Amino acid sequence: MPRTRFALRTVPLVAAALLALALAACTPMDSAGGGGGDAGVGDTSSEGTDGSTGGELMVLPGTGTYAIPADIPYGGYQLHGEPAEQPAGCTWAILDADGAASFEDQGAYVFITDIPEAVTFETSGCPDWEQFE
Incomplete structure (x- = not known):
């Protein structure tokens, strides 16, 4: 019988330890990810973790x-x-x-994609460009 009391007393401790581990796993952690490849060119309009799409958004x-x-x-x-x-x-x-030019003057939107031919984006006399994706 003493063994049963001891086991019942440890149940809340085990439950508390498991809860603490579960909460620790859910806590957001800071990322040590790098910048968005902006090389000091543009400002970021929102903070992100890796500079990729959905991360830091550029303003050029x-x-x-x-x-x-x-x-x-x-x-x-x-x-x-x-x-x-x-x-x-x-x-x-x-x-x-x-x-x-692969693409030029096709409106108020531009999509910079990973294509081998695209090497440079050149703009003149425009308002600032804001990354949206």
Whole structure:
């Protein structure tokens, strides 16, 4: 019988220990992930853990030349203020290694994707570009 009392007294301790372990496993941990490959080019508009899509979101000046993906991470970008169309005087292009445009001036949105031909994103006279994905 003393053995039964001892076992009943340890049940709450075991339950408390298991609860503590379960709660510790659910606690968010800080990530030591790196930056978003922005190389000091743009500001981040929201904090994330790894700089990838859904992580840090970039804001790029509307005039500049950015290496893909070193300066501008892959993702979708829109002109600040979400204009319905590309403003007058605003030009942009995704360039290959020879400087030829793969895509250019196709509106207020641009998608930077992992394609071998895409080497540089060049923009001039535009509002800031905001990453949205």
